Amino acid sequence: MENVKLIATDMDSTLLTSTSELPPDFERYVLKLRELGVDFAIASGRPLYTLSDIFSNLKEDMVFICDNGGLVSYKGKILFNSLIDVSAYQKMIRFVEDETDGVAILCGLDSAYISKKNEQYKSFLYTYYTKITVVEDMRKLAVKADKFTIYFPGAGSKAHYDRIFKPQFVKEFSVVISGTLWIDIMNKGIDKGKAMKRLGDYMHIDSSQMMAFGDTYNDAEMLQSVKYSYIVANASEGMKQYANYITASNDDYGVIKIVEELIRRKERRA
Numbered sequence: 001m002e003n004v005k006l007i008a009t010d011m012d013s014t015l016l017t018s019t020s021e022l023p024p025d026f027e028r029y030v031l032k033l034r035e036l037g038v039d040f041a042i043a044s045g046r047p048l049y050t051l052s053d054i055f056s057n058l059k060e061d062m063v064f065i066c067d068n069g070g071l072v073s074y075k076g077k078i079l080f081n082s083l084i085d086v087s088a089y090q091k092m093i094r095f096v097e098d099e100t101d102g103v104a105i106l107c108g109l110d111s112a113y114i115s116k117k118n119e120q121y122k123s124f125l126y127t128y129y130t131k132i133t134v135v136e137d138m139r140k141l142a143v144k145a146d147k148f149t150i151y152f153p154g155a156g157s158k159a160h161y162d163r164i165f166k167p168q169f170v171k172e173f174s175v176v177i178s179g180t181l182w183i184d185i186m187n188k189g190i191d192k193g194k195a196m197k198r199l200g201d202y203m204h205i206d207s208s209q210m211m212a213f214g215d216t217y218n219d220a221e222m223l224q225s226v227k228y229s230y231i232v233a234n235a236s237e238g239m240k241q242y243a244n245y246i247t248a249s250n251d252d253y254g255v256i257k258i259v260e261e262l263i264r265r266k267e268r269r270a
Contacts, residue, residue, distance in 0.1 A: 002265045004228060005205050007033065008041035008065060008196060009213040012179060014232050015042070015255050020127065023256045030058055033259070036266040039063050039075075041199065043192045043212070043222055045147070045178045047107055048073055050130045067107055068176060068218055069195035070146030070186050080198055081109070081146055082187045092148045092169070092185060093138045100150070100164060102183075104138055105129070107147035113138065121153065148185045155180040158217075176218040184218065193221025211262070213247070213255045215239065230258060 009015045016022060023029075030040045041063035042051055048066045052059045064073040071081040089106060096104040103121055106113040112129035114122065115138045122132055135141065152160060161177050165185075169175050174186045192214075200206055210226035212219075216236040223229040223242040231239045233249040240246070247254035 001211075001228060001262055002269050003209050004038060004211045004262060005209045006039050006041060006063070006196075006199060006203060007211045007213075007259065007262075008043045008063070008192070008199075008222060008226075009255050010192075010215060010219050010222075011042060011044045011046065013215045013234060013250050014213050014219070015250065017251050017253075023253045026256075027058060029256065029259055029263075030061060032263055034061055036263065036270075038262070038266070039203070041065055043195065043214075043219070044068075045149070045182065045184050045218060046128050047071070047109070047112070047147075048078075049110065050128060053130045063199065065192055065195040065199075065222075067147040068174075068178070068184050068186055069190045069192045070107075071109070072195050072198055074199065074202060079202055080195075082190050084145055084148060084185075084187055086142050088173075089145055089148050090139055090141070093141070095168065096150055097138070100160065101154075102150035102152050102160065105149040105151055106138065106141055106143070106145050107149055108133075108143045108145045110144075113141055113143070113145075121151065125151070146186065146190075149178075150183045150185075152181055152183075157181060157183050177216065178218045179216055191221040192219060193223075193225035196222055196225045211258070213258070214243070215250070230254070 043065035045068045051064045072079045093104050103118045111131040111133045113133050174190045178184050208227045211228035212222045212226045213230045220242040229243040230245045230247045231243040232254040
């Protein structure tokens with residue numbers, strides 16, 4: 001563990017508590033890790049502007065894997081992003097609006113876009129998208145976007161994935177379940193694990209020097225891409241196969257417990 005140089009963690013139900021709060025003294029841990037030569041990454045389905053707002057005091061010190069790997073930012077510098085073709089996401093919008101009961105969200109680089117008919121969900125969605133643009137007709141959008149999200153107010157994302165979205169889109173795109181309320185679609189080959197590989201190449205480190213934390217299906221590739229892979233105790237059923245270790249739940253600050261252990265080991269070795 002003493003050789004770890006990059007830590008990445010999912011946000012919801014992993015780093016954040018059930019009430020969406022960061023662990024106490026989170027900033028102090030990030031800065032201490034930096035002193036010890038360890039970079040800290042947030043690996044999330046949320047966009048860069050949301051993560052920059054949440055971690056405004058740390059955004060020049062942190063790494064952000066945004067939109068499930070659709071964009072990677074290293075301490076304020078964008079290393080990578082993968083834009084979905086306009087005609088492709090317009091097809092997704094039509095499918096969601098015509099064939100499902102989900103809420104279509106286009107994740108543009110500068111804002112999330114929702115239809116006026118779904119404006120009732122705007123206040124809830126602000127937790128995840130701090131910039132939201134309401135439009136009359138989603139089908140006419142032609143903006144730069146790296147992720148398309150379907151929100152299910154009644155939950156059941158896995159059932160929708162298995163029955164509808166996997167057979168419809170998985171051959172051409174990366175399609176992942178991001179908790180009970182969400183399905184995310186990115187370009188083929190985009191996931192958090194590939195983002196870790198890109199960071200490793202940029203930082204000149206390999207998987208044996210990486211640690212990652214997750215709780216659900218969109219974290220699987222990230223967990224498989226590193227040596228020190230942890231799921232939290234509250235992880236989704238079936239996630240044990242993707243991780244080498246288990247830590248305490250998000251409400252018991254499982255991520256921070258391992259971070260504290262890493263800091264102690266690094267300090268003893270120094």
